[in-house]
Amino acid sequence: MTTSAGPGPDTAVRVLLADDEAMIRAGVRAILGAEPGIEVVAEAGDGHEAVDLALRHRPDVALLDIRMPRLDGLRAAEELRRVAPGTAVVMLTTFSEDEYIARALDSGVSGFLLKSGDPRDLISGVRAIAGGAAFLSPEVAHRVIAQLGGGRLSRAADARSRLEPLTAREGEVVALVGAGLSNGEIAGRLHVVESTVKAHVSAVLARLGLRNRVQLAILAHEAGVVERGPGLSSGDPGRARPAE
Structure with missing residues (x-):
């Protein structure tokens, strides 16, 4: 998987936000915009626009809604992997979109975040992925694992x-x-x-x-071998732990 090398220690994490719901974009932008060291550089309402803006702004992280008009998040992620490999992709999802999550694992995404999740997960996830890590909010991780079948x-x-x-x-x-x-x-x-x-x-x-x-x-x-860190945690399935 090709990901961004991440911003330097004194450089803000540059984020592209793509979601066809203006209220969701406004909420995510407000959370990230209030966080020092994170900058939302562009917003898109569909997948095609997201790809175009990624090529123009070269963000470190692209937050993509899975379901968008014209070009959905999965296909947009695949296109970004091809044309903008320096941009790491994070999927924004809901509990009703489980079937898309398994497909997204094969699309080169770097993480998954719940739209209804804790704002701290959003901030931790963006920072972790900008640094080259993988990040799954614990709720998403448990649902992915539940889909894999077997006891x-x-x-x-x-x-x-x-x-x-x-x-x-x-x-x-x-x-x-x-x-x-x-x-x-x-x-x-x-x-x-x-x-x-x-x-x-x-x-x-x-x-x-x-x-x-x-x-x-x-x-x-x-x-069950996960160490304490900012992403998955085997000890507390309901919360992602912040980076130490």
Whole structure:
């Protein structure tokens, strides 16, 4: 998965917001606009406009509604992956759109956020994804996992068995990816250089046959190995923990 390298430490996170409901756009813009270091640089009412504006403004993060006219969020995400690979895509979803979430996992998205979720999740998610991490609000993660079929215990056992061949260090990286940490944050936690973390993540994705960090985060969550961080948390399924 190709994502933005993220803004520098003194640069605001540039966000594109796309939703066909003006009230939703206004609410999200108000939340993000009040947060230091985050700037909404463009707004779109449909998928085609979102792609055009992304090419013009080159945002770090694009927040896309899954269901939009002309070009829906899934197809817009695929187009952005092709024409603006430096822009990380986050899907804005509702509980009534579960069937779209599974499809979006194959569209190269970096995260999912509930429109009705806690505003702190929105802020944490934008910051995490701008830094190169994957982010799923816990409510979305649980619904995705519930869609995967099979009993919870059997899924957990299968997930743990898939992770068993990994080295101890690779296992640590997986746990921190699941928590929503970026490569830089993982490097700081493990006291290694960021290029080493990137190599570990790439090797793990290839070995496990996963396409992106979001799928790896879900696997870590299923296996119950998620470390405390700004994204998924196995210890508190109702809330995403803020970055430390």
